[in-house]
Amino acid sequence: MALPVRDQAKYWTVAAVAFFVVLYLLGDVILPFVLGGAVAYCLDPVADRLERMGLHRIAAVILISLVALLIFILGALLIVPTLVEQTVALFKAAPQIFSDLRNFLTTRFPDLMDGESTVSRSLSTLGETIQSRGGELVSSLVSSVSGIVNVLVLLVLVPIVTFYLLLDWDRMVARVDDLLPRDHAPTIRHLASEIDKTLAAFIRGQGTVCLILGIFYAVGLMSVGLNFGLVVGAVAGALTFIPYVGALVGGALAIGLAFFQFWGEWWWIGAVAVIFFVGQFLEGNVLTPNLVGQSVGLHPVWLIFALSAFGALFGFTGMLVAVPVAAAMGVIARWAIGQYKDGRLYRGTAEAPPATVAVSHADTPANDPDPK
Structure with missing residues (x-):
């Protein structure tokens, strides 16, 4: 006999609370395992495809690990130093950029940019604030001993965790399936399948985009x-997972920088704008329809709220788990709404199922010993 609904609700509530408490208490301690799990989840379809091509699972995982290691080494040698260098240089150049902007606005709009105006004072201090805060942030991340140790720990632990999770992924899924409550196993499998489709479309598909x-x-x-x-491209690409935000932020930043660098050379400014128009065309007509699909199930507002809430509560680790948790909550909410609309609370007593009415009328003459 299944447990009463009240007892089941208690158990599931306790499990959810325990998950969030563990996430809050451990915080950055579980960061390598969250990252490793995310990478393993993204690479599992590749390993499955290699297995179908005839490779043994461990051979497929080793091949994937070697390719990933090669890509990481090339990125660390060719891209990361340039990215850090340009980021630091951008923060240092912020005061000059805002000073040039203030001079330009002063020439064109002298009344607006009066020395005592709010806009003038804001522009004069904004660049210095960005330089000081941004420089402190980058310097602390680069020079901090604890930061270096944490990065080294991530560089060592994440590949190891990813390797073992990817190697045993199918067995772990089968083991979890074996532990499901028998009465609820079909429903949980259905919900897990829907969550997997949503995550696959968003994380794998949108991540590739x-x-x-x-x-x-x-x-x-x-x-x-x-x-x-390189910095602008990285920012625009990273923000693309929120529709239109990546193109708007990256385009505004790139065109703004182009105005200061190429002032008077309008063809170069136009070329920068064309790059973002082409990127938007490729995203909307080629990449997103083929890699993500039309129905992801994660509304941008819900996604932004989840990232903000989990980031505020659980830090960087919370931001990493925000997307899968938001996807799971969205799938469960849609399933709960469907259950509600199929129940008597929504339908009421006036709307009886047609099949039940038909059966009761058909069975009355045969089952009634005295039709009179």
């Missing part, structure tokens, strides 16, 4: 000679 667009923007902006093109 972000990577492709980030590379496209960075290469395109650097090819036209825009200063800090």
Whole structure:
């Protein structure tokens, strides 16, 4: 006999509370395991495909690990130093950029940019604030001993965790399935399948879109000679997972920098704008329809709220788990709404199921010993 609904609700509530308490208490301690699990989840379809091609699971995992290691080494040698260097240079150049902007506005709009105006004072201090705060942030991340140790720990632990999780992924899924409550196993499998589809579309698909667009923007902006093109491309690609935000933020930043660098050379400014228009065309007509699909199930507002809430409560680790938790909560909410609409609370007593009414009328003459 199944447990009463009240007892089941208690158990599931306790499990949810325990999950969030563990996430809050452990925090950054579980960061390598969260990252390793995310990477293993993304690479599991590749390992499955290699297995179907005839490779043994361990051979497939070793091949994937070697390719990933090669990509990481190339990125660490060729991209990361340039990215850090341009980021620091952008923070240092912020005061000069805002000073040039203030001089430009003063020439064009003298009344607006009076020395005592709010806009003038804001522009004069904004660049210095960005330089000081941004420089402190980058310097602390680069020079902090604890930061270096944490990075080294991540570089060592994440590949190891990913390797073992990827190697045993199918067995772990089968073991979890074996532990499901028998009465609820079909429903949990259905919900897990829907969550997996949503995550696969968003994390694997949208992650690939972000990577492709980030590379496209960075290469395109650097090819036209825009200063800090790699930083702008990385920012635009990273923010692409929120519809339109990546293109708007990256485009505004790139075109703003292009105005200061190429003032008077309008064809170069136009070239920067064209790069983002082409990127938006590729995203909307080629990349997103083929890699993500039309129905992801994660509304942008819900996604932003989840990232903000989990980031505030659990830090960087919370931001990493925000997307899968938001996807799971969205799937469960849609399932609960469907259950509610199929129940008597929604339908009421006036709307009886047609099949039940038909059966009761058909069975009355045969089952009634005295029709009179």
